[in-house]
Amino acid sequence: MLNPFQLPDRSRADGRPLCPWETPEHADLYVAVDHSQDEFLKYQNELETDSDFRKSGKLVLITGPEGCGKTSLMHRCAWQTREDLLLHHSEIRTEIIDLTADGLVGLDSQARSRHICHRIHDELHIRRVFEQDKNYDEIEKRSDEPAQFYPYLSRLLLNAELVVVVLLPPSELVDEVRTYGTYVQKMIAFFSESSYDSVAAIESNLASKPMIHLTLGVLDETDGWAFVNSRLSRATTQSIPCPTTDEATVLRFMQTRIRGRGQTTIRELQMTCESVFEAAIKSTSSLVEYGDFTQYYAEKAWLA
Known part of the structure; x- marks a missing residue:
């Protein structure tokens, strides 16, 4: 399985933003959030x-x-x-x-x-x-x-x-x-x-x-699924095998995160999803659940 949140021409370590003038594939990766x-x-x-x-x-x-x-x-x-x-x-x-x-x-x-x-x-x-x-x-x-x-x-x-x-x-x-x-x-x-x-x-x-x-501003509760669904749909269209999740799970995560911190951003959401889905791949899990998100934040000591 592959990580749908891994950006073309990017490693998890560099964390650079999308840059379509440098990497043309990035032009199709922008999602209408916020x-x-x-x-x-x-x-x-x-x-x-x-x-x-x-x-x-x-x-x-x-x-x-x-x-x-x-x-x-x-x-x-x-x-x-x-x-x-x-x-x-x-x-x-x-x-x-x-x-x-x-x-x-x-x-x-x-x-x-x-x-x-x-x-x-x-x-x-x-x-x-x-x-x-x-x-x-x-x-x-x-x-x-x-x-x-x-x-x-x-x-x-x-x-x-x-x-x-x-x-x-x-x-x-x-x-x-x-x-x-x-x-x-x-x-x-x-x-x-x-x-x-x-x-x-x-x-x-x-x-x-x-x-x-x-x-630009911070995300609302519905932006989470808009972003995640866009990445999962892209993987499906390209026949890329990857873990999946559902709207209810992402909505619950976003509600908890926003309630706990007061806000969340697209950078945090990208980093979180990339890490959570990478952990699912390593454990050969085909489904990302709410507990996977809370586990990630517990390990990072960012639990709200």
């Missing part, structure tokens, strides 16, 4: 309304509590950006620069901004996106001055017919996100995420380029 699908459709609509990066860039802020799927949604929106450009502006290339894992906690806003400029330069240089070496030298000269770096980079990208999508590290700094609104240029899209309420509240105060604000 209101994540509505937020994705909101971004799709923004692309349909304003898809020409030669006229303007974008700043997208995704906010919500820890573990609610912000980075996963960010990757999905980056993927959709590339797909949309391929469909409507096929002459334009797309480079996605993933800096979400860059740890910048403790640095001030200016130091973080300079770090991002240097990282963008390095990634573009490594990928050899420009034909002339002098272009890399020119943007490197400006890497310590973001206000000069991005306008110059924008001109190079326009000439190269290249859109750069930058996935920024999580931010707890209001000023940092606000500043990226001033950095937005043609052919450049910034995606930022934050778990901080103060950052989520800055939208009405952003006196720069319009910002697309997507919000």
